[in-house]
Amino acid sequence: MTAPPCGLLPATAAARPPGPVLRAVLAPVLALALVLGLAGCGPGEDVADDPDTLRILAGSEVKDLEPMLARSGVKVKISYTGTLDGAEQVAGGSADGEYDAVWFSSNRYLSLIDGASARLSTQTKIMVSPVLLGLSGAKARELGWQDGKATWKQIATAAREGKFTFGMANPASSNSGFSALVGVAAALSDAGEALDAAQVSAVTPELKEFFSAQRLTAGSSGWLADVYARQGGVDGIVNYESVLLGMKDLTLVYPGDGVITADYPLTLLASAPPEKRELYGKLTAWLRTPDTQREIMTTTHRRPVVPEVRPGPEFGSAPLLELPFPNRRAAADQLITAYLDEARVPAHALFVLDTSGSMRGDRIEALREALVMLTGADRSASGTFSRFRSRETVTMVPFSDGVGTPRTFKLPEGDPGPVLEQIKGYAEGLDANGGTAIYDGLRAAYSESLRADPEHYTSVVLMTDGENTDGASFEDFRRLYEMLPADIRPRAFVVLFGESDVAEMNKVAELTGGAVFDARDSSLAAAFKEIRGYQ
């Protein structure tokens, strides 16, 4: 029931070519190390049109419904993308003609973007699920919330006092994270109406206290749930009720001061031609028949949206208070900015970069560009949110025959501009020469991570375009990794590029609890941007 992000694949499938591989996504058991096949995302994909097929651009959150759609009688082709990326595609018009409909967990942020509403036609809600806190049964009892009753205020107090830790998806890349952020901010600000810019500023110190307990972040709600289910490491996670209900030994906390609910509107694009409108009408009508609604409820734990089908007992009987959602983009963006720059535990991102001879030419240029994009060159909203942020530490560990000199950049609390310039200069100066000592590079990064500020959220990115040719082996790295204290060793997020050794790269991700992102058939910049959600 947990849906992985765009193009996320089980690790075992990664060696196969990207096209057919995408179909392997629904393998019943997801390996912990996952591959992001970016080739399957976004407008770059070749979506062949066919008058009988409804082409849908969707968020990964609805992936679990795809098998059910086969019985709708409407041929459907779904392409998955991140919430914010998708919103930008729709608002900017690049979804027009490529897709006939969009299906995200919410249209609220999308509707705030100038020009977006004019690109949307009929919106049909398919199901609903509020964003809640799920805590381990033991922790819930310890905090006295075993009946599921607590307010965001009480949760924030417990967080401030260090009484529990939690994981949450990044609000800039995932709707569940963004919904939770809006909910927490609205509840803590004690504003009775929708938040505006002034209220966001005022509530930021309290947000900071709340998020001091966040010890796990993720680019998607699906990955977050998988990692928590397999490794724990935190006392609970913030996620959709539907995801939490599908997990074992969790107590769902329904915040009494309100929630934000996802309503999954299947939305026709205004650009869709008449024959596609007809398909859309058939599909939405089928999805809202009582039988389908009941099936969605029982198999995915989402609440029904038609009055004929009443929610089952698993959802409880207490009415959920819905908090007001901002109606201006400036307030929404300011909230995300406040989270990234002030409220969240700051990130320490270590980049282990292949600068071997095989990277020469286009590849090193692609790497330079991908890093420069993270210094603010990508001016889209998603680009701005994914750039290096204030308070963040960035360490570059280049390798070729051996390990180059690691270089650390500390972005200050205020204006990050000058340090972003330095990182940009560093990236532009990268050169390619010599062999490929992947594990020397990785070992250097993990040694470096020991010196990381414990008040930062540390993670490693490994980017390489080939097989290990010099220095330490994977086993050498494993030995070092296993010697490190379990509570501080970072996850490694691996980018496949060029002729990466897929099997071994999967082992790195698996060992460290990270994920694999496939940039072999798409841009390195897109992979780096996606990884930012996990840092």
Added chain:
Amino acid sequence: MKRGVMRRSIGIALALLLGAAVVVAVVLGNGAGGPTVVRGVIGSEKKPFFDDPRVRAAFEKHGLRVEVDTAGSRQIATEVDLDGYAFAFPSSVPAAEKIRKDRGVTRVFSPFYSPMAVATFEPIAGVLAEAGLVRDSGRGYQVLDVAAYMELVAKGTRWDELPGNTAYPARKRVLLTTTDVRTSNSAAMYLAMTSYVANGEDVVTAAGQVPEAAGKVAPVFLDQGYSQSSTEAPFEDYLVMGSGKTPMVIVYEAQYLSRLFARDGSITPEMRLLYPAPTVLSKHTLVPFTEQAGEVGRLLTEDPELRALAARHGFRTADPAAFTDLAAKTGAPIARDLVDVVEPPAYDRLEQLITTIERLYADGSVPQAEGGS
């Protein structure tokens, strides 16, 4: 295709789909002598009516097949390219008037209407009564005092600040849920009644009255935060998610009554229908561009079967008995006659009010209510 295509598609919802299968069944065997297709663009709240197989069959008897696309009434009047349609059927007189003038149409039809109403829940109606907002009309139904409500909004009052409120002790503000006034007719009708109150119990008729009235009513829209674009959406939230999300919502009376008359179980015993005082009538007005469309308008107005069906869908028609009989059978407190009804402003004034509020959305400088937070 013309340049207008892009604009025409704005906000248009395809409406014929559900009905399509039915039509095929009905038409099959008719051969070449089948019914004449008349295509119109209508407000979304009338779609269930036109999709109703009984309605389609009634038109069929007169050799007509009516196909409809849906769009917001404001969009029908301004953005939709009407060249592709035989008629427009917006949900309000101001929008219809604009279209009539633009297209040089002489005869329009107003076959049915529906007052704006408030759908809420019994415990909340009780809390509002205690606070002096809801009172008995003395005529068998309850009314919501719009002026008192606006005062409460101006003060930024929250639910848990209402005296003696134990039924709904939420921290959030007391605000009626509406759709987005920039796109939706039901919100525009709500704007008509609130601007009447804000303008000193008078319809906004002069441009000079607009800034002050718009400034006074803006918080009832903007303070809600995000609002949905079509009238069905918040009403559905009310039916499905209950008072947590939507304690009280502005609806067309017909939306609520069609559910009640259908006895489909969606209106639970706790649900209540209130009438704002003053309220506004949403007069569904058909503007025909062709002769056949004129026939559609005439049939809707005069054909007893179609009138009866309109009543079943909760609309009030020229035959009040059909409506009152249905209403009486439910035993629900439904107003037979409404006394406190005001006229909406003329098209231009209403449009000015909306654009003034639209600017407040854009620049973010909403006059925040005093107190409260």
